[in-house]
Amino acid sequence: MLDRRHFMLGTTAVLGTAAAPKFLRAQSEPIRIGLITTLSGPGQIYGQYIQDGCELAVDLINARGGVNGQPIELIVRDDRNSPDGALVAFRELAGDGVKLFAQGTFTANVLATLPLLEQNDVTMMVVGTSSLAITHQNYTRNMFRLGYSSPMCFGGYGHLMAERFPEISNWAMVRSDVQSLKDITDAFEAGMRAKAAADGREVNMQEPILVPYNGADFRNQISQVTNSGAEGLFNCLQGADAITYYKQARSFQMDKQFKLMCDSANELTVAKALGNKMLDSLWSWTGWYPQAAENNPTSDALLAAYIEKRDDPYPNWFVGVAHDCIATLAEAIGSTGSTAAADLIPAIEAQSFQGATGTVAFRTEDHSFAGDLTYIRFGKSESSETGWEVFESVQMAGVDFLEPATPGRELQ
Amino acid sequence: MLFTFINSLTLGMAVFLVAAGLTLIFGIMRILNFAHGAFFMLGAYLTSTLIGDMPGSIWVLIGASMLSGLVVGVLGLVVQHFVLSKLEDVDEHFMLIATYAVMLLCVGAIKMTWGLEFHSVDPPPGLDLGVVIFGTFVPSFSLFIIGAGVAVFLVLDHVIHCSWSGKLAVAIARDGWMSNLMGVNGPLGVRMVVGASFALAGLAGGLLLPNQTLSPALGDTFLLMAFITIVIGGLGNIRGAFIAAIILAVIDGLNILFLPGFPGVLIYVGMVTCLLLWPNGILGESRL
Amino acid sequence: MSIIELDRITKSYGPIEVLHGIDARVDEGEVFAIIGPNGAGKTTLFKVMTGESLANAGTVRFDGQDVTRMPPHLRIRAGMGRTFQVARVFNPLTALDNVVTAIEARKRAQGRTDHAWWAIRPSAPTRDEAMGLLEGVTLAGKAKMQAADLSHGDRKRLELAVTLAGRPRVLMMDEPTAGMSPVDREQVSHLIRRVMKPETEGGLSAPGQKLTVIMTEHDMSVIFGLASRIMVMNQGKRIALGPVEDIRNDPHVREVYLGKEDQHEELDA
């Protein structure tokens, strides 16, 4: 598992440190970035995407000659799916002098390290996490969240659906009984209601139906949904739960009952698992859909590298977002020539560049990501080899839906 | 109402399929096998490799499941030979930790072999839609699971209580020393039951495959519920486990009808209540 | 006066009635033996007296007090002591600590704990008493040995010391010589005789203590050598109760033991 290149790099770094006096090493010494993500337990699949994205970013940057001639070295640590593990990893790397970090997957693990950023004088990119706490009550200046806040991506989602399908006025929602998913259904509902009200319409948003997290059988909740009389469905289950849900729903012919079905954020994971038994049509938000990104060489290069690495033309959106986290750091280091937080923070606040996911920019007040939003519609296709295809994609500016900035305070 | 309980019964029988092997191994070795969920998952992965995305017919599914069960059963014998049999004379809690370690190894091996991605296998043709019974729509795969649960129960109950090999196993479970005295080969009987228990885990994995999503977390989904089932029923008691699975289904149904805001919580409450009312399980603890 | 009174004790397990209205009185200071064929209900009666299982009907009185529903540890505190057919001692503790624990439990129950609250070691009186008891059962040399490492006979002796540490007024012994060689049996009989005697006369009983022994036993020679009165049970009923000589000559008893030649001979022995 320890691949050779990684090992060699580690050895030379150690030898270099031992042999050469400090001033001689200035140019060749790599820029070290610590990546803390979930690489064991149930969240491992997302951590794996994040690791892939970061590694590809590092490879791509180093292939171009690094940043100002210095290569980037990625040091990966497993947070063991716990705040404890994240803390151990963070303190180890920070104690070792690492000043640049990327951290991702579960909110609680990120919340554990946030209080330590300032005292360790590090700059951290948070990968993907949508929780509001990070940019509000737990805001810290040394952190940039390259992830989509719930009001932004799901408020935008509701807005888009209300705009495109004004005829659908009765919505059902489903979510796991996990509190963080409540933020998502709330945001979708708010976005939908706001748009409908602006158009002078009324929508009926039913109370979300709750299903057990990591459950085995969802048929009762499926029948509740199919008997709800709603025309639109917003499904806020995640991973295996979502796929099991769609799968068990097939015998109820759920996709015939709804005029419009929206998945929250599972995007092509659903299609890849269901194959030719995919539903007829399903919307989903995605953080990165390379096929939709026109005139984006960064995205193209990343996609090509990913296909070469994993032999999979449909990377998960985490790959793109993770790539952009590293790219953000590299961009700022390139422009300032420094890795110190004091120099990097203002640079990242000010910069705007094209990453794989589109324009990468952060709101100055709370370091919330203010990039583009992408939604795709995909479904069953007889003609496609995979049994499904993506029918359309929509991109819009996320900044319009970003919630008010209240750094240091909870959003009311 | 009826619909709710039929669906909950599907869940109950699915859990019973997993719990059957668990209660068997408890009956003879007095251990809670933490690795059971992982081997259940292995059975599902093996079956999916055998049949691809979709089984040709119900018999293909059953056949592939049995084959996977066989493979997992053989693996069970390997575990018994190299791990469990070495720990027979030490504190029983070592066995518990050993099964925990085996679970970690099994999950790790599954991740390395099949990766982390989600996979899905469809029900065989004919079982993918539904039928109407008493004016209620019932998915046909639900009926298949309920049927499979009842069939496995009947077979096991017959084997344990009526057949020669079952009685032999019971004799060993009751008193290893006595069965040795009777000239019965004790270790052979133990191996038989351990193999059967693991094979049942693999079989359950295969049969439930079209109902679930394949991912390395599949084992966790069922393990705790299966534990609860065999504890409510009375450890090592196959009839108890069957009844407990039905009780579990009723509790789950009530949960959905009356407490939809807290899915899955009543099961814990029910289990705590059951344990306090019947401290040794509904039918009492049994050595098979 | 009677120290234990059994009044119409009935005990059943499900539909099977194991004891049918047993009546008996045990006098203070006597050795009272319960005999009978296997399945006669001796052990069950024993358990009802000690509190391991509760009678369905009838009363058990100890020293005039109704103890029918009392849990075992309270009966022990009230003055009962019990040994088991296969000696049960505390394996994780040393021989000395076995006895010390029993003495401490007794003192605690009486509210006379004499070690300082912070002390880890037993108090000097406790230690001396424990060593005295171990010497009494000829185990002093093995005081520091782990109970698990003791031989079968030593465990039996240790168990007796542990039981005596509770200063029982009634000592209940379930098959004290089970599985022993004739030599060992003689030793045990000797030990029981010593237990009955007060310390001042070279025995093991504390001064002023009047010990009563209730025992079940298969070996008739042991019984005839020790017992003052015998109760004979068969199929859950009391079929005879009286002094040793009466029992020997009781035709009913002979009938019960008829067909079991060895027992028959033992009765005649």
Next chain:
Amino acid sequence: MSSSLAERDSRRKPALTRPGINNTLIALATLTLLAMPFLTNSGLLYLVGTTLVLGVYSVGWNLLFSWAGLASFGSGGLFAIGAYVSAAAIRAGYDQFFLLIVLAGAGAGALVAMLVGLVALRRTTGIFFAILTLSLSELLRHTLMHTRSLGSEDGLSNITRPVLSLGVVEIDLTSGPTYYWFICVSAAVILGLCWWLTHGPFGRRLLAVRHDIERAGFIGIDVHRSRLAALVISGAVAGCAGAIYAPWAQIVTPELSGMVRSTQPILFTLLGGLQSFWGPMIGAFVFMVIEYATRTLVGIQEIITGAILLAVILAFRAGIAGSWNALIDRLTERRADK
């Protein structure tokens, strides 16, 4: 005869005895632990501090297991209760009374353990007790996850480390090393109490109960009360450890009440040595070393942990402490024979 035997024993007694060697080792370990802040970076220091807390928590669990013979699978719940009490109190601004908060955490753990024990111990034992406690802690985890005021599944974060106010002096625990030393001192106090309890009359009573519960009743021990007492003490230790842990990690989440936390003491105890007072602590540190040494081998954590566990269990059935003692005994005997 016995006196001559004793004489021979004393003559054979080697210069190095097992207790002597082990006490020296414990002293050395204590010194190393105290010097830790000067020896390592903050990452390893955090890990060692956490391991100390978990070690103390596991010793408390083992008091219940190896002394009273009760295997609880829900001790994580008690740990979580202590941690949440401490986190909530500090966030509410009572941090100058931190010592009281720790006591409150211990009290809360003890109280809950007592309630569980009063209901459960009379009725269930063995594996049923294990599963019952497991379900109760799962129930607690669900409740914490659904309680908005306790942060739902993200838990309570940003817990500041307190400044202890002891009347005249104030001790600043806000920095890593000072809080680490606070952990060391608290660990020493709790371990001392546990050692005292397990090696005195109470410990002897519990050992008797564990080995033969019926027989223990027959020497007049109130079996139920002894076990309840052990459960309460173990709960207090778990709650106390949780309360100390919260400001160290600076975050508490419902996962503290999950299976992982509850099975940790079991793993540590079996690894370190059953029926050994220091076993769980040794197990905790060995586990820490294994995890730390394999931290760069990401993605195959299950296989590494599983393989090592299995190897240890099959090779050292007496646990590390037991095998170590056996080894020392062999070595010292051999020396003596020469």
